[in-house]
Amino acid sequence: MISIRRRLLLGTVLAVALSSAVASGAAWFSVRAHLIAAADTDLHADAERLLSQLRQRGDELHWAGMGMGNATAASPEGWWVVVDERGSVRLSSPGGAAIAQTADGPTTMPDGRPGRIGHATGTVTAVGGRGRWGSEAPGGNNTLTCRVAKADTALQGTLSAVAWALGTATAVAAILAGFAALVLVRTVIRPVDRIAQAIAASRPEDERIAVEADSVPCELRGMVERADAFLAAAHDLLQRERRTAGNIAHELRTPLAGLAATIDHALARERDGAEYRQALARSRAVVTDTIHMVERLLLLTRLESGREPARRENIKIRAALMAALAGVSAEARQRGIVLPEVSGISAQQVAGDPDHLGLVLRNLLDNAVSHAVDGSAVTVTFEQHAADVVLRIANPAPTLSPDQVAQLAEPFFRGDGGRGATGRHAGLGLALCRRLASLNGWDIACTSEAGVFTATLRMTSTTSDLVPLA
Amino acid sequence: MRLLVIEDYAPLRVALSAYLREEGCAVDAAIDGEEGWWHAQDAVYDAIILDRQLPRLSGDEILRRLRAAGRRDPVLMLTARGEVPERIAGLEAGADDYLVKPVALPELLARLKALVRRSSGAVQNTITVGPLQVDTGRRQAAVGARVLDLTAKEWCLLEHLVHHVGTVVPRDALWEHCYDFNEEPNPNRIEVHLANLRRKLSAAGADGLITNRRGLGYVLDAAP
Numbered sequence: 215m216i217s218i219r220r221r222l223l224l225g226t227v228l229a230v231a232l233s234s235a236v237a238s239g240a241a242w243f244s245v246r247a248h249l250i251a252a253a254d255t256d257l258h259a260d261a262e263r264l265l266s267q268l269r270q271r272g273d274e275l276h277w278a279g280m281g282m283g284n285a286t287a288a289s290p291e292g293w294w295v296v297v298d299e300r301g302s303v304r305l306s307s308p309g310g311a312a313i314a315q316t317a318d319g320p321t322t323m324p325d326g327r328p329g330r331i332g333h334a335t336g337t338v339t340a341v342g343g344r345g346r347w348g349s350e351a352p353g354g355n356n357t358l359t360c361r362v363a364k365a366d367t368a369l370q371g372t373l374s375a376v377a378w379a380l381g382t383a384t385a386v387a388a389i390l391a392g393f394a395a396l397v398l399v400r401t402v403i404r405p406v407d408r409i410a411q412a413i414a415a416s417r418p419e420d421e422r423i424a425v426e427a428d429s430v431p432c433e434l435r436g437m438v439e440r441a442d443a444f445l446a447a448a449h450d451l452l453q454r455e456r457r458t459a460g461n462i463a464h465e466l467r468t469p470l471a472g473l474a475a476t477i478d479h480a481l482a483r484e485r486d487g488a489e490y491r492q493a494l495a496r497s498r499a500v501v502t503d504t505i506h507m508v509e510r511l512l513l514l515t516r517l518e519s520g521r522e523p524a525r526r527e528n529i530k531i532r533a534a535l536m537a538a539l540a541g542v543s544a545e546a547r548q549r550g551i552v553l554p555e556v557s558g559i560s561a562q563q564v565a566g567d568p569d570h571l572g573l574v575l576r577n578l579l580d581n582a583v584s585h586a587v588d589g590s591a592v593t594v595t596f597e598q599h600a601a602d603v604v605l606r607i608a609n610p611a612p613t614l615s616p617d618q619v620a621q622l623a624e625p626f627f628r629g630d631g632g633r634g635a636t637g638r639h640a641g642l643g644l645a646l647c648r649r650l651a652s653l654n655g656w657d658i659a660c661t662s663e664a665g666v667f668t669a670t671l672r673m674t675s676t677t678s679d680l681v682p683l684a
Numbered sequence: 685m686r687l688l689v690i691e692d693y694a695p696l697r698v699a700l701s702a703y704l705r706e707e708g709c710a711v712d713a714a715i716d717g718e719e720g721w722w723h724a725q726d727a728v729y730d731a732i733i734l735d736r737q738l739p740r741l742s743g744d745e746i747l748r749r750l751r752a753a754g755r756r757d758p759v760l761m762l763t764a765r766g767e768v769p770e771r772i773a774g775l776e777a778g779a780d781d782y783l784v785k786p787v788a789l790p791e792l793l794a795r796l797k798a799l800v801r802r803s804s805g806a807v808q809n810t811i812t813v814g815p816l817q818v819d820t821g822r823r824q825a826a827v828g829a830r831v832l833d834l835t836a837k838e839w840c841l842l843e844h845l846v847h848h849v850g851t852v853v854p855r856d857a858l859w860e861h862c863y864d865f866n867e868e869p870n871p872n873r874i875e876v877h878l879a880n881l882r883r884k885l886s887a888a889g890a891d892g893l894i895t896n897r898r899g900l901g902y903v904l905d906a907a908p
Contacts, residue, residue, distance in 0.1 A: 464765060470785065472699065474788065475703065
């Protein structure tokens with residue numbers, strides 16, 4: 215692939231050379247035509263002068279030829295011939311009879327040199343009653359044509375000189391154009407080179423291309439801004455990836471530490487079978503939690519990379535909610551937390567993936583129970599807004615700041631800073647819920663006000679016979 | 685050695701506390717930052733094992749409050765954040781050591797011993813008091829070539845007295861050093877364990893190293 219620099223250079227030189235050649239050619243033809251026309255005019259004038267002399271001498275045509283030397287004094291290199299209307303030669307300069315060519319234009323002179331022929335035609339009155347050649351009517355008009363031939367060596371020389379001058383000018387113009395093009399191309403290409411080098415040197419860690427905004431030509435500004443935007447996006451992506459990798463490592467370290475500590479403790483001394491079994495059971499619980507967390511991490515990864523498929527079905531909310539409540543009922547019972555009754559829920563259906571709705575409801579209820587104050591109640595309410603079903607899950611909990619609420623959808627963010635007594639809460643639940651909801655066309659919003667945390671799930675309804683749930 | 689473990693991840697907290705107790709330490713365990721700070725205010729610890737990311741009150745905040753209160757309890761930060769800036773931040777916040785999870789418990793114990801040794805001003809593990817040689821690293825006491833067979837509590841009492849040679853240690857301080865928060869204070873138990881320790885020392889030929897200053901406490905000294 216030819217570089218832009220070479221293309222511009224070659225194009226500029228060719229364009230200038232071609233323009234010069236065309237201009238020189240036009241000038242050449244114009245000058246040549248002008249010089250030839252001038253030469254022809256001179257020839258015509260010579261011929262007229264000869265005829266004028268013949269008229270002045272009247273019937274002394276015979277003698278007129280003797281004095282033609284005077285007539286050609288101005289053009290000593292000329293030959294001439296006077297012919298009557300029958301084409302008979304009446305008078306001629308020495309050798310002039312050799313001028314047999316009747317048309318004006320280029321010819322070869324009797325001495326072999328290139329020349330041109332011009333002519334003039336006029337009437338000459340024979341006086342004295344005696345014609346030299348016997349056919350003339352005394353006092354009558356005799357139509358005569360005078361052809362004059364002159365060597366055009368000077369004309370050719372001039373034309374050659376002009377041609378050389380124009381050719382040289384063209385060549386010089388082409389060379390100068392080459393140099394000018396070099397400078398021009400370098401000037402034009404410099405900012406492009408600078409930007410190309412900056413782009414080539416940029417890394418995903420950079421937030422923008424390392425070029426000064428003022429030094430970017432306006433034609434390239436859009437491209438640089440776009441490249442900056444891409445780089446900023448890549449930077450953000452990289453930062454997020456690193457953060458996520460760091461968070462994953464962090465989240466895995468803690469259960470691994472628990473596992474290692476449990477094993478270290480078990481192996482610290484000889485124990486009986488019951489103690490070993492207890493250590494193994496604790497280790498198994500840690501492994502189960504870790505597997506659960508890894509599965510959620512994988513799901514989050516699939517969701518973020520757009521590889522999690524979503525089915526589109528009618529889902530019965532009641533069944534999904536009952537299943538989710540059953541999953542958290544043991545912990546709720548243990549901590550004296552009251553869960554809502556589901557008997558009052560109608561056969562309301564929403565559109566979406568049933569597995570995803572199950573995960574969302576389970577996560578929201580799990581969060582609600584985990585963060586609820588012991589002995590309090592988790593509430594679930596339904597509302598119908600046009601074609602939407604709005605489900606609210608609320609629990610008493612310490613109020614979070616608006617910043618904390620805004621960050622709840624960020625993976626690994628935990629409102630209370632810790633992972634909870636069981637280690638289940640790695641800060642993935644709401645992040646997963648938000649992404650699952652988005653995938654299914656639902657929406658989740660969270661609020662934390664006056665000691666109550668509320669998660670609001672808005673879904674598209676497929677029926678409208680809702681019954682409010684206490 | 686009286687230790688405070690502040691760790692919100694239950695499996696780690698339970699295993700770590702159990703291990704340290706079996707190694708003869710008195711361990712108080714806190715499940716979040718607030719409980720940890722409450723314990724820290726209530727007692728002086730030979731060392732505190734502190735998680736950094738805690739619910740309710742962060743490890744950094746506990747450390748900041750502790751140092752602001754003029755407390756010099758050695759703090760070992762145990763956290764999953766292992767990046768260099770995190771370690772630096774932890775140490776600059778006032779931690780005396782920084783361990784990244786997961787950690788081998790024997791290594792953690794060795795670091796705790798080193799922390800306690802440094803905080804007591806000792807430069808080496810072996811402390812000699814008359815004919816008695818106490819190796820705090822190997823947790824071994826010997827008189828001459830005879831190694832004493834001590835229980836965890838006896839060792840704990842001896843270790844504390846050795847770190848305060850020549851100083852009268854009140855009975856309450858011995859209790860606080862050797863028993864955790866859940867133990868009901870009972871001075872008689874200290875008396876019993878100290879009597880056993882003195883008997884074993886005497887049998888090994890190191891009689892009279894530990895003396896009772898009535899109404900004040902106990903002192904370990906080579907020349908009472």
